[in-house]
Amino acid sequence: MLPKSKNSAQSSFFLGFEEQLSAKHPLYILANRIEWSVFENAFKKHYSSNMGKPSKPIRMMVALLILKYVRNLSDESVVEQWAENSYYQYFSGEHSFVPGIPCVPTELVAFRHRIGEEGMELILKESIRVNEPPEPGGGATLSLDTTVQEKNITYPTDDKLYKKIIKACWKIADREDIDLRQPYNRVVKKLSTVQRFRKNRNGAKKARAASKAIKSIAGRLVRELGRKLPIMVLGQYLPKLKIYQQVLSQKKGDTGKIYSLHEPDTKCYSKGKEHKKFEFGSKASVLVDQSTGIIVGAYNFTHTLHDSKTVPDALEQYERLTGTQAAEVFVDRGYRGMTVYKETRIHIPQPQKNITKSKRKKHSRRAAIEPVIGHLKTDYRLGRNFLKGIIGDHINVILAAAAMNFKRAMNLWRTEAIARWKLVLIYIINVYRIFMPKNLNWTF
Numbered sequence: 489m490l491p492k493s494k495n496s497a498q499s500s501f502f503l504g505f506e507e508q509l510s511a512k513h514p515l516y517i518l519a520n521r522i523e524w525s526v527f528e529n530a531f532k533k534h535y536s537s538n539m540g541k542p543s544k545p546i547r548m549m550v551a552l553l554i555l556k557y558v559r560n561l562s563d564e565s566v567v568e569q570w571a572e573n574s575y576y577q578y579f580s581g582e583h584s585f586v587p588g589i590p591c592v593p594t595e596l597v598a599f600r601h602r603i604g605e606e607g608m609e610l611i612l613k614e615s616i617r618v619n620e621p622p623e624p625g626g627g628a629t630l631s632l633d634t635t636v637q638e639k640n641i642t643y644p645t646d647d648k649l650y651k652k653i654i655k656a657c658w659k660i661a662d663r664e665d666i667d668l669r670q671p672y673n674r675v676v677k678k679l680s681t682v683q684r685f686r687k688n689r690n691g692a693k694k695a696r697a698a699s700k701a702i703k704s705i706a707g708r709l710v711r712e713l714g715r716k717l718p719i720m721v722l723g724q725y726l727p728k729l730k731i732y733q734q735v736l737s738q739k740k741g742d743t744g745k746i747y748s749l750h751e752p753d754t755k756c757y758s759k760g761k762e763h764k765k766f767e768f769g770s771k772a773s774v775l776v777d778q779s780t781g782i783i784v785g786a787y788n789f790t791h792t793l794h795d796s797k798t799v800p801d802a803l804e805q806y807e808r809l810t811g812t813q814a815a816e817v818f819v820d821r822g823y824r825g826m827t828v829y830k831e832t833r834i835h836i837p838q839p840q841k842n843i844t845k846s847k848r849k850k851h852s853r854r855a856a857i858e859p860v861i862g863h864l865k866t867d868y869r870l871g872r873n874f875l876k877g878i879i880g881d882h883i884n885v886i887l888a889a890a891a892m893n894f895k896r897a898m899n900l901w902r903t904e905a906i907a908r909w910k911l912v913l914i915y916i917i918n919v920y921r922i923f924m925p926k927n928l929n930w931t932f
Contacts, residue, residue: 489540490532505578505585514898515575521618521897524550524581530610534602544591549599550611551580552590557868557891558898563593600875600883608886612786613809615893619782619900627815627832629778629850630785631857632802632823634795635865636757637788637885638769640874644747647683647699650706651676652749653732657709660725666716672705707736753878755792769873772885773802776860778818778853782896783860784810786889788881796825803829818854864888868895 509516524547531546555576556566567589570576577586600608642648654676661668679698686695710732717725731752738745747754747768757767771793775785785806789798799817807813818835827834837851865871868888875884 489542490535490537491542491545504583505574506583509574509578513575514901515579517901518618518894518898519579522614523617526614527607527610531603531607544595544599545581547581548590549596551576552596553600553887554611554891554894555579556596557887558895560867560869562874563596567591567593567596601879604879605882605886608883608890609805609809612783612886612890612893615890615897616782616784616809619780619893619897627813628784628810629816629818630806630814631776631778631854632773632785632799632817632819633854633857633861634771634773634798634822635861635870636759636767636769637772637865637870637873637881638767639748639751639754639881640872641748641751641754641768644768647702649735649746649749650699650702651680653706653735654702654709656728656732656749657706657713660713660717660728664717664721666713668709668712672709676702676705703736706732710736751876753790755790757792770878770881771798772870772881773798774857774861774864774889775802775806775817776857778850778856781856781860783889783893786885788885790878790881794825795819795822799823799826799829799834803832816850818850820854860892864892868892 511517527550528546531550535543552566552570555561555570556563559566559569561569570580571587571589574585580590603610654672658671658673660666661671679702682691682698683695685691710729713725714722714729728749731746731749735746735749745756746752747756753770754768755770757769757771758765759767761767771789771791773785773787773789774783775787776782777784785802787798787802787805789801799819803814803817813830814832816833816835821836821838823834823836827836835847835851861870868891870885870888873881873884875881
């Protein structure tokens, strides 16, 4: 149910935020630059007008999502800091200080799923508008690259997965009061001890035998649960049991392998990095405007596609966000295979005798997308994706890109304020130089 509207004209007993806070603070400026009515009008359709409990204000929930990624915080941390930070509260639409948390952290999870990928693209679109990019005359020049946003899982090995299956079977048996023929608690503990000493003398052979025994035990427990689970609850556990069976049956060279029990859609990527041979997560595509440095596209792919196959979806998203078509897109050699999409030319670096100076400069400019991806990973939560499922992959990459755009605008306003103070200081120094005695030694 939609919340009741607040009367912003009603004055507080104390002074409001507009009288207390600095109007030059970047969050204060950003709060007045964002068109919050765009989100309120777009997200109203996800709420009932006369049924259910009144929800939290839409502006507050959107602001919490933006603050979470701009400040690189978890759901719990951003809710706690909101109760302590006046600028966070003003950014969320409050007019005076509110003691207490704005919502339960799990409400952010529900809100993300409520608005979905379409709502996240609306936030990214607003972040592009806030930066006020210049109107391209005849199409923009973009840089495109892909990266892997890793899922929050441990490095997968067969032994880890088999032991997790065994523990999951024990939990299901306890929950449903199933009497297992043999739980193998002590056996698994002894076999794990044997595996620890695989580097000792003659330990490798014993460790291989222990791994084989653990796999056999996991298979026995899964089959026994399939036989003994009541019909009433079998459908509830059937998807999990199918995942367990697939993990036990998969081999080294199989395609579509499962690398995590709680994130079965995780894929394995090998990007040729020397320090990290394999990455487990999903592929993300990032599109950056070469003239402004604004991120104008962020798209997630759940399949192991070749880079050239990601170009259509990335450019379609760019058209949705900006309403225009790009003139040129500069990519690396991993995109070999596509040169044109609709009216957009795809430029891949290759030996050319008569290459123009401007084109060479644009190829060099494409390298600037690499630090952008680096900042997305280290500062804006793209390095480790903690959101669950495929929808979590889509949401995380879009919000990370939107947060970097918002932070870019905030940094620009901060540097503009510093530059104005520098000009004032230089003016004062020049005045003193003119009117003060000449014998003073001015050194700067």
